[in-house]
Amino acid sequence: MRKILVVGAGQAGLQLALGLQSQGYEVTVMSNRTADEIRGGRVMSTQCMFHTALQHERDIGAGFWESQAPRIEGLGVSVAGPDGSRAIDWLGRLSDGYAQSVDQRVKMAGWMETFAQRGGQLVVHGAAVSDLDFFARRYDLVLVAAGKGELVSMFARDAARSPYDAPQRALAVSYVTGLGPRPEHPETEAVRCNLVPGVGELFVMPCLTTSGRCDILFWEGIPGGPLDVFQGVKDPNEHLATTLELMERFTPWEYARATKVELTDAGGTLAGRYAPTVRKPVGRLPGGGAVLGVADVVVANDPITGQGSNSASKCAAAYLSAIVEHGDKPFDEDWMQATFDRYWQTAQHVTTWTNAMLAPPPEHVLNLLGAAGQAQPIADRFADGFNDPADFENWFFAPDKAEAYLAEVTAG
Numbered sequence: 001m002r003k004i005l006v007v008g009a010g011q012a013g014l015q016l017a018l019g020l021q022s023q024g025y026e027v028t029v030m031s032n033r034t035a036d037e038i039r040g041g042r043v044m045s046t047q048c049m050f051h052t053a054l055q056h057e058r059d060i061g062a063g064f065w066e067s068q069a070p071r072i073e074g075l076g077v078s079v080a081g082p083d084g085s086r087a088i089d090w091l092g093r094l095s096d097g098y099a100q101s102v103d104q105r106v107k108m109a110g111w112m113e114t115f116a117q118r119g120g121q122l123v124v125h126g127a128a129v130s131d132l133d134f135f136a137r138r139y140d141l142v143l144v145a146a147g148k149g150e151l152v153s154m155f156a157r158d159a160a161r162s163p164y165d166a167p168q169r170a171l172a173v174s175y176v177t178g179l180g181p182r183p184e185h186p187e188t189e190a191v192r193c194n195l196v197p198g199v200g201e202l203f204v205m206p207c208l209t210t211s212g213r214c215d216i217l218f219w220e221g222i223p224g225g226p227l228d229v230f231q232g233v234k235d236p237n238e239h240l241a242t243t244l245e246l247m248e249r250f251t252p253w254e255y256a257r258a259t260k261v262e263l264t265d266a267g268g269t270l271a272g273r274y275a276p277t278v279r280k281p282v283g284r285l286p287g288g289g290a291v292l293g294v295a296d297v298v299v300a301n302d303p304i305t306g307q308g309s310n311s312a313s314k315c316a317a318a319y320l321s322a323i324v325e326h327g328d329k330p331f332d333e334d335w336m337q338a339t340f341d342r343y344w345q346t347a348q349h350v351t352t353w354t355n356a357m358l359a360p361p362p363e364h365v366l367n368l369l370g371a372a373g374q375a376q377p378i379a380d381r382f383a384d385g386f387n388d389p390a391d392f393e394n395w396f397f398a399p400d401k402a403e404a405y406l407a408e409v410t411a412g
Helices: 011-022 035-039 053-061 104-117 128-136 150-154 236-250 308-326 333-358 365-372 376-384 387-395 398-410
Strands: 003-009 024-029 076-082 086-093 121-124 141-144 170-177 191-198 200-209 212-219 270-271 283-286 288-291
Touching: 003 011, 011 024, 011 104, 011 308, 024 104, 035 104, 053 308, 076 200, 076 365, 076 376, 086 141, 086 365, 086 376, 104 121, 104 200, 128 141, 128 150, 150 283, 170 200, 170 236, 200 236, 212 236, 236 270, 283 333, 308 333, 333 387, 365 376, 365 398, 376 398
Parallel strands: 003 024, 003 141, 024 121, 076 191, 141 288
Antiparallel strands: 076 086, 170 212, 170 270, 191 200, 200 212, 283 288
16 A cells, blocks of 8 residues: 655645545645644635535545535626726626635644544644655655645745746735625625725635634735735734725725624634745655645645635645556656646646736726626626636637627627
């Protein structure tokens, strides 16, 4: 039986570990926290997973919260006008299944416990490069799925695929209860993308947290701008108050339904920033061994397009297939590079789209967003792109393709 070590207990690491476990591999997972510490800690992310990513969880029997989490049916876009009204406002419907968001504190704690119950070895220990040097000689394959800290430094930045060398957004998250529905679609669960030109974005998404149904309020602020005010805010209630003040100022239509919100718990806020980066997939150890980077260790995009957990799920699925197909052959560096290249076929579209959305929108994109308010097929196609970002290559990025698509819709 082949022995595999997964370092990191996030979406990709645990999904991959559970998948390998179901295929009969002897799997060890290293986590720097216990399941109880994760469940009782601070929120770690925003996340909204669309059909393809959710299906990867179902395929390994790990979609445990599907009946409990809100079923997200659409994705809405609102663009603030100069006077505070909505210059653009529409709702696209997901045509392929539904989306869901489960607080990672719930999911990762539950998956860790399931992994252990199914006979997996769970080691609670923060790993250093020196630890991996030791373990690489004792396992057939070491996978690094811990996207922060010392271990990431083993993976060299891929400058050709990383146009930004500094954070492009300041991030601030609040998990809340008491948010009212959008009055124009009171029965529809949807992710709301509110764009404030020159300032940033507010995302609102239904979620399942440790105490049940909630909503996530997520500001992405252009660094140095009026939303970049959360650094140094330690008190959760001050964090929420600041979030609401900014909503009242920049997205009054969202603030109108948030006047009675409260934090889900004392750990329900998060703030930070990071530079979007693609890294080389093979990490080399001092003793000569090699390890393979997973998900946001090697492709870390800004969360503006909501692809982090989706990409992690797709990476885990791609790596699982590559490992199983490889049989008893050695997991050498050529195999590691080829396995990453297989994932990059999907990930490259996410990176292109995300980096484009971080920049001011060109005229043809503004035309598309405006037209989506008049033509439901455009709104729906934009919403479906969150499940399949590769489709944006066909109509969204290039002015000539956008013009041809608009003409096609108009003629239809």
